[in-house]
Amino acid sequence: MDWSTADVPDQSGRTALVTGGSGGIGLETARTLAARGAHVVLACRNVERGLAAAARIGGRTEVVRLDLASLDSVRQAAAEIRGRHQRLDLLVNNAGVMFPPFRRTEDGFEAHFGVNHLGHFALTGLLLDLMRHVPGSRVVTVTSLAHRAGTAGFDDGQARSTSGRRSVTAYGRSKLANLMFARELQHRLAGAGAATVSLAAHPGLSATGLWHGDAPALLRPVAGAALRWLAQPPEQAALPSLRAATDYLVPGGAYLGPHALFESRGKPMPARSSRVSLDVSAQVRLWELSQDLTGVRYRLTPADTPACTPEPAARPPQATGR
Template identity: 75%
Template sequence: MVWSTAEMPDQSGRTALVTGASGGIGLETARALADRGARVVLACRDMERGLAAAARIGGRTEVVRVDLASLDSVRDAALEVRRRIDRLDLLVNNAGVMFPAYRRTEDGFEPHFGVNHLGHFALTGLLLGLMRDVPGSRVVTVASLAHRVAVAGPVPADVRTAGGYRSVAAYGRSKLANLMFARELQCRLADAGAETVSVAAHPGLSATGLWHDEAPAWLRPVSSAALRWLGQPAAGAALPTLRAATDPLVQGGAYLGPGGMSECHGGAVPARSSWASRDVIAQIRLWELSQELTGVRYARDAARRADRQPVVEAVR
């Protein structure tokens, strides 16, 4: 049986936060969770778009502003969330940029790495205290097929690269960082005995707002053809995220994606990942680098052994 939103358990009594929920896959993720009864916080950079999305979704939805390109904004958003709620069942790290027009974040980071990875690393660390002791709580981080473009995880030399960088490679490294972060987080949560698990997903190909005019000129005809023949609507692309977020059979450390041709479309199933994403030493180094750059250290962070076996990629 192909997994669909019809398989989603009732979400009544659960509180979820979804970044980038004003449009595309984030909006569809938030809509499905709200339709199942969850209280959903839409974490959006543009408050006007966020409020419009909340009005369309209905149910128990609310909006908090967060600009993942600014660590100050991330800290302010985390404070606001903690002011409003005392527990969080689900955090969906969905927002991202692809080929942005600006060349550095507010804090001086390369934008793909700064927004897609560091912003979510900081937000997760600042909110994890609301989740650690909540049975069934999950952190879902949205990666991408593009993680396979990167042959190694981000290193300090990549952090503030500005003019002249190759945006496709930079995007791929940031999505590899997302997947490495999700796996390292799972290991640390398990070592600490936390109730929370960490899961990753990727949407395949979908014609969302990330594919805009800032894409390199050589890539536009290629991406247009790929989206036309292999892509799927945002509602379909959200299925791996939704299964990762709600399926009780999904274990910590799982990675889900579409089951169709080349994992570009189709139902949500266990996905393949690159060798680089399973490099334990690189995961630890990325974690330490991320702590240094964001100033966010995770409370009750268990010591991590470099000889530990990689987490399991499976749905039982």
């Protein structure tokens, strides 16, 4: 299917939160949603950059400070959003780091795992009450082709490891966690009868600011060649996220990415994932570890959901991803 931004339906009356929306793929995602009429909330670590992005986007766009490397900041951002809005229709977990200079998060976690996964896990859990009864609401978590380099041996030691800097394995592990989180969230949402669905998307290969990090030496020449010959611009790389967020023919539990050149570029279509990402027991272990590390526990039981939740017209059956 030849899907583009022209296929994004009217988003008037919807509120969308995009993390990392001040640049790159997040900015392009937010720009398209705003152009279709959504009220867009940019959740950004740098508020000045966020305000500049909001001015470029126009429409009904606002900014909330969010530093995913700090669980205190995540809680403050969630409280601010809850104070401003009574409902959320879309949450796009887009922000991330790749090969940052070595640092731990404020809470002592390895930066890739702490920012890319744990920060988004906590944010989603703290905001889910604004979504779970909203017909057509969606959580889209952005992962990466690099999830294939990750292993599912998630434990407290790896979460606090000092070996994450410039590590392909550490980055891959965090993106594997993103994908497994999206699938386990869908399983729990479906089990609770929630109106919200969870999906995952990857952008393929795109020349965004993530590549400005201190990449491992062995990757630098490869990365340079790949960016020159394979990378697509951010507006194209945003299409899988946008389709996951707005195309109701794509059911919960789906995983989208570009269709061409080993999924590095092209139109957004169902993507392939690693075998380990489908491991149900590993998904559950990651979920339980994430709850313990963040202190955020999701309240998703059938008793929390109204007996009758309206669905959007012509909504296809949900896929659980299991």
